[in-house]
Amino acid sequence: IDTAAAITRETVEGRHVLVMDVLRATSTIVTALNNGAKRIIPVETVEEAVALKRRCADSLLGGERGGVRPEGFDFGNSPLEYSKDAVQNKTIVLTTTNGTRALVGCQSAHAATIGCAGFLNGKAAVRRLTAKTGDLALVCAGTKDRFSLDDFLCAGMLLQQIMAEEEVQMADLGWNALLLYQAYGESLPAVLDNAKHYQVLKGLGFHEDLEYCLMKNQLEIAPVFDGNEIRID
């Protein structure tokens, strides 16, 4: 599935889904949980996030609009902000332009399970998914309802891993992602330097985020969104 806008009951219902927003929502989610956050609650709007924080005593607010931290929020959407010291045992209410929207969209479209993936935890996320029987769907969150090359290349890496673990029948779009990753997976920064959202984040000065989010298989965690919250479990 190529963008959050393409998430429908037809594409997602009953399937085991991995959602990717490499730059940067799912990279932030896996980092915060790996650093000890208790749970992450993804919501669609800034208003919802603020209202939820008021009801949830030990929570912190994180996210972005236009790539930057909304006023009054504790964190932006830079994974590097979510250090052990900052997040240990905390609940994070997170709202981002595309990533959290994709997660909530998959829940509304009745996915069977919803995992969070990126380059950082690709292997672990796939291992959890392939332990299940049934149809799989990879959801590339995209950027503002547009195709995003970073998510598509990540889908290619996940597909390579899935195919190493089991036999699959794949749609043409999946083959496209896999072939692209096989061609360019070893030169991600150079290839993605042409991509829109990469350029936007670079322009905002998030160079370290870009480098970090493209690191492969650094985190051994496979967080799942149960419809209310995302946890490692």
Ligand code: MLT
């Ligand atoms: C999003 O969810 O739209 C992204 O994570 C935006 C960002 O890079 O902060």
